[in-house]
Amino acid sequence: MNPVSTLVTVTRQTMLVALIAIGASAASMQTAMADQPAKQVFGAAKLPAVLPARAIGFYSKGCLAGGIAIPTDGPTWQAMRLSRNRRWGHPDLIALVEKLSREAAAKDGWPGLLVGDIAQPRGGPMLSGHASHQVGLDADIWLTPMPQRTLTAAERENISATSMLRKNTLQVDDRVWTPAHARLLMRAASYPEVERIFIHPGIKKKLCDTWKGDRSAMGKLRPYYGHHYHFHIRIKCPPGTSGCRSQNPPPSGSGCDKSLAWWFTDEPWAPAKPKKNDKPKPRKREIQLSDLPQACSVVAAAPGPASEAEVTFGADPIARIARANANAAGVAASAFPAVPLPGRIPLPVPRPVN
């Protein structure tokens, strides 16, 4: 960054602070923020926009209004990497993740989910990682089963997920892969609200080769780079949401075909060769707030909750009841901390239901 652009940035920030200080209208705040990099604006939001829940735009270009956080601990899940503050999502997605965790524990022999990144409090582009996860309809779930004990905050930051692959191969390692992994993935794909699931081609192949049950949802499991430590659930736009752009449904069929075989050729893994007459690509311009759907400027400028106590939590009725009970019993609201602010990473709490 050259000194001039630094100066411009500082001036803009000063202006924003001043606008907030004088209680400027949402409209003038929106104007002031319009030409800022979107990832700076959304990466800085610590709390959700208090607006009706709405996924706005596309998975890789949008934002989230009225997001809720999945509680750090549920009966059948634990949220990881709390310091990232990326466990916010559309209430429909949070409900889906909680349902999957419950049903997989009850029926699939999967002890519980370790929940990775979902979205930022107001969604939007991130300062690091993930092209998608912007509208609160994408969630990463670890392929490591949840341990029996409650992980400490430090463990949630530092534990590594387990790769399902044999080192330097595209093949699943049968010492770590279990039939319960297969059941978990096939259950996740089976929900009608799930649009697609991204997994490594090696894992898709394993499922194609070994899954004996209902294969009607197999086509939703989409092979993609990475995704051998975790899988990525994407749900459809919630019905009736205006301004949420759907992705084309995956091609019909199981996907256990030529399209999968392609992943086991050199082509997808070879470094991109420049074509003969290719001009050097111009440097990509950073996405500005004004490049996102207009409603995202409203989301960026909207007020947050007055206090953390107002933040809504996961949709799981058990978690909500447990929270209400905890409140009734005089347990501090921070028993289910929603926002891990820097230096205040919440300590794990006893499971809501024991």
Ligand SMILES: [Zn+2]
């Ligand atoms: Zn993901």
